[in-house]
């Protein structure tokens with residue numbers, strides 16, 4: 451019979467056992483992060499790779515997990531993503547420091563998944579850090595000023611009118627039953643492409659799902675449960691290696707499609723007629739700088755690659771989140787007829803008062819705004835937000851070393867019965883006085899200098915879309931509309947698990 455010493459020498463056995471003991475000791479040391487700071491934490495396990503496996507196995511569990519953990523550990527606690535500590539913070543005072551007062555210590559969302567988005571999208575606002583982010587953000591911010599938004603109103607109205615035409619046809623020929631996910635997705639894509647790039651991408655035309663929608667959907671179907679994602683979580687240094695090969699977490703055909711699209715849009719700008727347009731694309735092209743200028747310390751302007759990458763991210767960020775926000779609002783209004791009637795009344799009064807759907811009129815619609823805010827709370831489009839510490843800092847006695855990743859349980863905070871009465875109910879009245887709502891506990895668009903750059907654009911688009919919709923139609927549920935609360939999926943964004951069919955019924959004399 452073979453003995454262990456027949457297989458390997460004594461020295462090799464000693465070496466192997468020492469390596470295992472040392473490795474175990476190393477892991478143990480890494481997992482002291484929270485204990486040594488007296489921060490409560492979810493106990494990590496070796497085969498659970500800290501707490502990573504439970505997340506990879508069931509990413510959608512994030513909706514209940516964040517709430518359960520808060521009940522178990524309080525608003526500040528830790529989990530381990532394999533060896534890396536992730537500090538979950540749902541405490542308003544600490545968040546205020548992180549997002550606003552100490553922004554210079556927390557300027558970025560993360561240090562992972564920044565270089566594996568494809569070479570163009572690696573330069574987008576979502577993925578850039580430090581001076582590059584500052585330069586691009588300050589270049590893009592003026593695009594979303596009040597005067598620019600006002601100028602884009604007409605375009606948004608035209609896109610909304612196209613949606614109403616197709617809903618009218620559905621109402622005339624199909625009894626009004628429509629796929630709300632598809633309809634609002636197509637509208638939001640049309641709006642962002644038309645308003646920001648003066649491009650007609652035909653996203654609202656035809657019965658078949660247009661190619662642009664198919665490709666945009668691919669960007670949001672990424673699952674955290676893939677083997678490569680797991681490897682990237684376990685070995686973060688792999689990202690540097692993979693980025694050398696321009697490997698991307700996004701499907702290659704989707705990247706090629708969108709970079710081709712934006713390159714074509716840039717090419718079209720060479721015509722003098724389009725150069726007159728004041729849109730996002732022209733604004734970026736007007737301040738185009740070379741790679742050389744950037745190396746020499748330019749603090750304004752964007753390179754061609756950055757223009758392509760940021761055009762892509764605006765299209766994608768503008769499409770999914772806003773489309774979903776409209777879908778959830780439509781669902782909430784269809785299932786709350788009394789609320790819907792009040793919005794319709796407000797629309798009529800606003801049109802009368804302002805002589806039409808004007809920029810000021812739309813912005814002053816208090817009740818519609820309350821419904822949007824409440825819908826964004828109930829079906830939060832971005833479930834978690836994040837920041838990473840750029841240097842050591844202590845906040846309210848909480849010691850946060852450089853490199854610590856902080857996650858904000860946005861969805862959890864929006865559904866916590868400590869802050870909201872009947873949190874799973876749609877109650878717009880609770881949003882009546884926004885001064886009474888803590889902006890750190892309710893942050894659907896993030897907070898501080900790195901909040902959502904498209905927030906005001908999105909809100910205007912939603913308001914215009916619903917003014918048009920509810921002016922002409924009543925929204926209703928169909929036999930197969932899922933009942934509330936909707937089941938959600940946590941992918942690149944928060945999505946409804948099931949198809950959501952709703953019904954439009956034309957309003958008399960409208």
Ligand code: HEM
Nearest residue numbers: 575767768771772775831832895896897900901902904908
């Ligand atoms: C209802 C719609 C939307 C929601 C709920 C939403 C939500 C968010 C959130 C939570 C963030 C992270 C903010 C933070 O870290 O504090 C974000 C960032 C961002 N959003 Fe939105 N967003 C929406 C619409 C849009 C639109 C329409 C655009 C483009 C026109 C857009 C472009 C971006 C960009 C580029 C960033 C990165 C900003 C930066 O890092 O500087 N979003 N969004």
